[in-house]
Amino acid sequence: MALKFVRAAVTVAGLTLATGATASECIAPANPGGGWDFTCRQVGKSLQDLGLIDSTMQVVNLAGGGGGVAYAEVVNKRMEEDELIVAASAATATRLAQGAYPGNTMDEVRWLATIGADYGVVAVAADSAVQTLPELLDQIKSDPTSVSVAGGSAVGGWDHLKVLIAANAYGIDDVRSVKYIAFDGGGEAVTQLLAGSVQAFTGDISEAKGFVDSGDIRVVAILSPERLGGDFADFPTAKEQGVDVIGANWRGFYAPGGMSDEAYDGWVAKIAELYASDTWKEVMANNGLAPLDLQGADFEAFVADSVAQIQQISKEIGIIK
């Protein structure tokens, strides 16, 4: 038994050593297993598979403050590094907009590129009488206490904001009256929809897909600019139902603010090449990621826009002053 252990240990150690000569590093601002961790690992692996980086990208988990600890670490201590990227998503922008990273703002780092987006959906249980988004919003309008909407993010988080933006666009004046119940993740929220505890679900398309396929829930609206392809073609957009809302949970990276232009352009080019590759198309298809192709200056502008938009909505509904 002991001999076997030694052999196993040596095998593993060998593997780690062989791939362990690291040049680049990716910070996942959460514990292993979450979305950001996954972004780092999946991109790191694909970059290496494609030969865009020479050695394995080292993934470092720096959890805390919903990404705030990592953000502060990069801004305060690692501003000048060229071989460092950090995973980010719409949640990062939301928190920055709401001032949830105390003392930090979005222009302290350089935004690199996106690797795809997860569009928001609004869904009801299959046996619900509600068929369309306007029907649901009408119900909320006439009696807000009768509809509980479940989502996987905290109050004021992205899943919540999506519903509020939709309600706002539909002409519900006091969006604060919309009853939102926060659960620990989209899966738990869908389960409570099935259990009948709540009447509607707001989340990302990837969270809802399995339950749509099985016929347990019905998507009343997808918050994308136009209908998606493939399996998702049946979902009506909010826009075509007269509610002008787009909600995309993008995934991407930022880099230290002091990164040299040369290194910054290098990373942007690498991620752009990754995004264009067939390997990545497959990863996106597997994970329910929809296309969102923004790099360099375009991405910087996009983040700035969404921060401004979230700030405005958050002020309107009173989450921030």
Next chain:
Amino acid sequence: MSDRIFGAVGLLIAIVYAWATLQIEESFLSDAVGPKTFPLGIAVILGLASIAIALKPDSEPEWPSLGRLAEILAAVVVMVLYAEFLPVVGFLIATAFATTYLTWRLDTPPLQAVLIGTLTSGGIYVVFKLILGLSLASGPFGF
């Protein structure tokens, strides 16, 4: 006597806890219960339990002598220094020092303690960094 002091401290903690709870700034967007109800309930039960402890104390525990207490305090200081210096000097050096100190204070001859400290530090490095692939603090020399 210890339990009476413990109960009093517990009551103080409960009061401070309740006070800190009341300082929570509620947002405009609250749920039906609010963020304060649950912690206030905790503070109340915490206070009641503390009063019960103070009123019905158990038999006196055996407290260490002042010397031993200083020993523990010194260990805490070393551990705090370890936590602070870990990212600065790197894992191997910091761990070797901290282990050597603890081993020495547990009555190991100094030379042997240094040896054990070095071996422990190296051993943990092999298991955690090389076998399990965790990222440990790397310090100025890369280890």
Next chain:
Amino acid sequence: MDIFTNLADGFATALTFQNLALALLGTFLGTMMGALPGLGPANGVAILIPLAFTLGLGATPSLILLTSVYYGAMYGGRISSILLNIPGDEPAMMTCLDGHPMALKGRAGEALSLSGVASFVGAFLATWGLILLAPQLVKFALLFGPAEYFALFALAFATLGGVSSTNQAKSAFAAMLGLGLAVIGVDTQTGVPRLTFGEVHLYDGLDFLVAIVGLFALSEVFIFLEHRHGSADAGKSAATKIGRITPSWSMLKATTPTMLRSSALGFIAGVLPGAGASLGSFISYSFEKRLKDRDGTFGKGDPRGVAAPEAGNNAAAGGALVPMLALGVPGSGTTAVLLAVLLSLNITPGPLLFQNNADVVWGLIAALFIANFMLLAMNIPMVGLFTRLLMVPPRILMPIVAMVSFVGIYGISGSSFDLLVMIGFGVMGWVLRKLDVPLVPIILGTLLGNTMENNMRRAVTIANGDYGTLVGSPLAISLWAVAIIGFVLPLFVGRLVKARMHARRDTESSTSD
């Protein structure tokens, strides 16, 4: 039978040389990580994900490797609980209560092998439960809305008094301390920070791993420093006697009903998302103690107190796979990580998984059986090896334990702040142990606090502020009834037992099996 054809296909997938080697590697690494304080099953699985990717494994082999790690870690946690009185991971916390006293009595070998067998029974039955009952269990889990979850957690706390020390007020104090610590961080219901004092590190709340390692492992180090036990190898002379390393048949026979009961309870706790293995082992232990502790031997090295939590937590580990596979809802931290792996392997867990990816599911189930048998085969002979650990003099062992704790925490969070919090917990643990305050309720409180509060608030918010909803369904009412009985009954029975113990204390020396 459909099931058996499927299962046979599953075994055909799983029984290749490569897969068996992966299962062996996974179970070994898992056991090791489970035994190291600070690294639990969740981190263990997460740490090995890159290995699965680096090796370029397909879906089934990856899952075999990672679930072997999962089951292995559930086995491994008990080792340090029994030998060092330091739980290797949070579900193994309950195993300390009777496992370590057994070791102190020179029965470490028996405790280890008995707990190995109990782990096997729990995991084995849970895997069958997963096969036979998964569809029905999903319906059962759907009966639990926020109000029912709140009642379930209240039940866990109501039975606390029976588990730990004699002084009920101190148990209550500890539980509230744990719940109070869980409140720290950004409130998930309204997004406001609570009790963080503007410290960004506290926004995500305190990690219960930090709490458990500090409270148990570091406080143990302080206790050694206090007594300067280091040189005195004789100080723990009883512990260095290992005793026999296999449990006697009579002991196995005596604990069989315990294992069966605990497996069932643990499995149910595992199936409910959010409850998880810790609740499984906790409920198993407290239920067993309620039911069988006639002579007050629990907590003093009763073999049934070792068998119950181990069967319970391993059964819960199997149970937690039910909601993960069938609903895509992780029932515990570990299954959350496994879920991420499944997604990255292009497998969408959910109601259609059993139809769309039947080969993967049955291969996984076969792998669970294989890993389980492997763990039993590996753990029993290695008991002798593990117990050698006790031969290492504490003056060397304790600093190593302290350092491993530090590294375990730092390696995962990469934060010095967490280390400082851990030291704080260590000092607190030392003081509380001196004052005879039980530590288990603190951990239970930090583990369950957030879920408990959130479910209460969700329920009341859904009902538009009506607290009556908390007792609004037959299931909720029955859970409350059990909780109240569990709280009130021991107040009377406890007195009875104490009286009886007084009567026989002089005449009887305790032999517990």
